[in-house]
Amino acid sequence: MTTDPLAPLLELADIAPAVERARDHVDQAMRHRALRRQGGQVAAEVSLRSAVASAALEGYAHEREAVRTGTVTEPVLQGALRVAGALPQLVELWPKAPRQALAKLHVLAARDVVPESELGRPVADPVVAVRLDGLAGLVAGGTKVSPLVLAAVVHGELLNLRPFAGPSGVVARGAARLVLMSRGVDPRGLVAVDVGHREREPEYVGAAGAFATGTPDGLRSWLRHYLTAVEVGADQLTAIGDDLLAAS
Numbered sequence: 001m002t003t004d005p006l007a008p009l010l011e012l013a014d015i016a017p018a019v020e021r022a023r024d025h026v027d028q029a030m031r032h033r034a035l036r037r038q039g040g041q042v043a044a045e046v047s048l049r050s051a052v053a054s055a056a057l058e059g060y061a062h063e064r065e066a067v068r069t070g071t072v073t074e075p076v077l078q079g080a081l082r083v084a085g086a087l088p089q090l091v092e093l094w095p096k097a098p099r100q101a102l103a104k105l106h107v108l109a110a111r112d113v114v115p116e117s118e119l120g121r122p123v124a125d126p127v128v129a130v131r132l133d134g135l136a137g138l139v140a141g142g143t144k145v146s147p148l149v150l151a152a153v154v155h156g157e158l159l160n161l162r163p164f165a166g167p168s169g170v171v172a173r174g175a176a177r178l179v180l181m182s183r184g185v186d187p188r189g190l191v192a193v194d195v196g197h198r199e200r201e202p203e204y205v206g207a208a209g210a211f212a213t214g215t216p217d218g219l220r221s222w223l224r225h226y227l228t229a230v231e232v233g234a235d236q237l238t239a240i241g242d243d244l245l246a247a248s
Contacts, residue, residue: 006138006145006153012220015227019146022227025234026191034241035190038248045240046192050177051080053198058167076167079109083174087181087189094178098139099132102163105174110166122163132163139179147183151176152226156211173197192236196229204229 010016034042052064055077062072067081086108094101103120110119122128135157143150158172173194180186180193197204203225211222 004143004145006143006149009149009153009219009223010145012216012223015149015220015223018224018227019148022148022230022234023146023185025231026185029191029234029237029241030186032238032241034244038241038244039188041244042237042240043188043190045244046190046237047084048081049236049240050173050192050194051077051084053192053194054083054170054173055080055167056198057173057194057201057204058169075112076109076170079111079113079167080170082108082111083170087174087177090178091182091187094175094182095140098136098175101178102132102158102171102175105171106164106166106168109170109174110164114166118165123165128161128163131157131161147179147185148227148230149223150183151179151185152223154179155226156208156222159208160212190237191230191233192240193226193229193233195236196232199232200225200229 010019032042048068049064052062052067055062055074058076058080060074060076062074062077066072067077072078083105086104090101090104093104103122107120122132135154138150139154155172155176158175159169162168164171177186177189177193180191181189185191207222207225210218212218
């Protein structure tokens, strides 16, 4: 019998209950009445807020309303918008060819930021190549743990590896959202997890550094942060729905 490589993460203190709590938040948010009537508007708003948050986490903060008007042309923000908009088209490719999907995410994220010759190409480092292969194996069916845990691992590993030049964090956050979308937790990409990371940015940075240590405490710190960010993202979805219903 093959042992699931991620199963031990659920044995870390408080993690299994935190997974259930985050999943409950998502499931509750998905029942919002606004999704039946104004699902397209909700999705567009989540996409915008997620992109603004992801660019800010990369060091490029912009006012959301300025971005909404289309006046912000800064390349990293534009890349984050492209990534957020393209996720639904990458859902089918992701579990079948994760490395190809990552390359596409990088092309979208890093256009006009890095030389064209580097777009979609991982850095030439044998350690990075081996770890990307391992990550791709997990995504392609190498684990049966909760998609929330897998998304956290994908996100943390890509932040740690920085396998692409330029805004690699935008790629990491997009990949984590693809896990949730492709595994059915958030099929329409409506949970604004990146907003949760942005709202808890000091914790995000610290927990990502802790994840990189590979210690049980470090992994637990990152998982706790990630699952809390999912809760914040689900609450953001509820708030967007409430606002749309109130305005209609």
